[in-house]
Amino acid sequence: MFRIGVLGSAFDPPTKGHVDVIEQAATRFDLILLVPSARHAFGKRSQPFAHRVAMLQALCETLNPPCALEVSTIEATLAANSNSPVYTFDLLTALEAQLGPAYSNLELGFIRGPDNADPKVWQNFYRAAEIEQHWPIFTAKQRIRFRSSDARVLLQGPARVDRDALCTILPDRVVDYILANDLYAPSALNRVPHYNQQDVQVLEHERCYDGFFKMDRYQLQHRRFAGGWTHTLSREIFLRTKAVAMLPVDLQRQQIVLVEQFRIGAYAAGFSPWMLEIVAGILEDGESPEELVRREAMEEAGLEVGALLPVCQYLPSPGGSSEELEIFCGLVDASTAQGIHGLEAEGEDIRVHVVSIDQALDLLQDGELNNAATIIALQWLQLNLPRLLKEHNPCD
Structure with a gap:
């Protein structure tokens, strides 16, 4: 046994x-x-x-x-x-x-x-x-x-x-x-009263659409800051499985790896649909966030990932979507990143770019990087780079 x-x-x-x-x-x-x-x-x-x-x-x-x-x-x-x-x-x-x-x-x-x-x-x-x-x-x-x-x-x-x-x-x-990692630091904002899910009353919940994506409709009430409850509100929500992203960083060479691929959402919004991004993917059944980004790093950029450092978790568009995104920083050897990657069966066509950290920050400043996960990850790197170089000492 x-x-x-x-x-x-x-x-x-x-x-x-x-x-x-x-x-x-x-x-x-x-x-x-x-x-x-x-x-x-x-x-x-x-x-x-x-x-x-x-x-x-x-x-x-x-x-x-x-x-x-x-x-x-x-x-x-x-x-x-x-x-x-x-x-x-x-x-x-x-x-x-x-x-x-x-x-x-x-x-x-x-x-x-x-x-x-x-x-x-x-x-x-x-x-x-x-x-x-x-x-x-x-x-x-x-x-x-x-x-x-x-x-x-x-x-x-x-x-x-x-x-x-x-x-x-x-x-x-x-x-x-x-x-x-400066965890548990007291909030700079006094949020009293502080509400949570117990302060919401769901009166009705129905599935509006059930295809590759899903959409639900809620009839609900929630507490008001001045006291009491709202009138009944109708809210529709776009449901998405959790996504995980990773910024590949080579501390020894002071470089990062970006991937470029076609995005239909950018096309529909009137932007160039070929976007520069960090490695990312959607969680599959039985897969942990760490396993996902290691797999995606190999599929999208041919990268093996060493240490994984947590960056943050956030909701990209909580006014209308349940999507949650978790970001890591992954330590890599950027010299192995090159070429065109992606899964043919999924129609992926992904080009790899290796740039210096300074170049990446210039792209960020110039607005050429315009998706949330990449912006957040690079700003985190800018804030934490001295600590990373000290703790992970690429010269050892």
């Missing part, structure tokens, strides 16, 4: 409390999967998924449990194909389907933290009784009381961040990652 335990959480950030749960469960399983949530069930805001994955990977580097330990990004794939949260029952069902063929003697189990073991909390879990019937549950004891919210309070407080105080709650590598 090969026993895999699933520990799901926002991991926002991962704490020594999570470490204690892992250590308690490690003797019961051959492999523990750490699964960060892609979307909070109650609409709460979290750090971008890529940062939480990176923090978990930093956490794993500090541990040496008696079982294997892996970070799974399956929730990102599940969330990309649905507008609903990914519940624990859905996660376990998907993992069982994914892992079953690889392990003929698989026993999948759920690792439950002490907070969720509280009957008042557990009874609110989606299909809690069915989880208990279908999968064995390991419940960790409450031995220490470090919570992610404790770390966020320290990080978002008015005083300068006290690293030693953080290290009492979080593993050292996680603290280093947070401080290096």
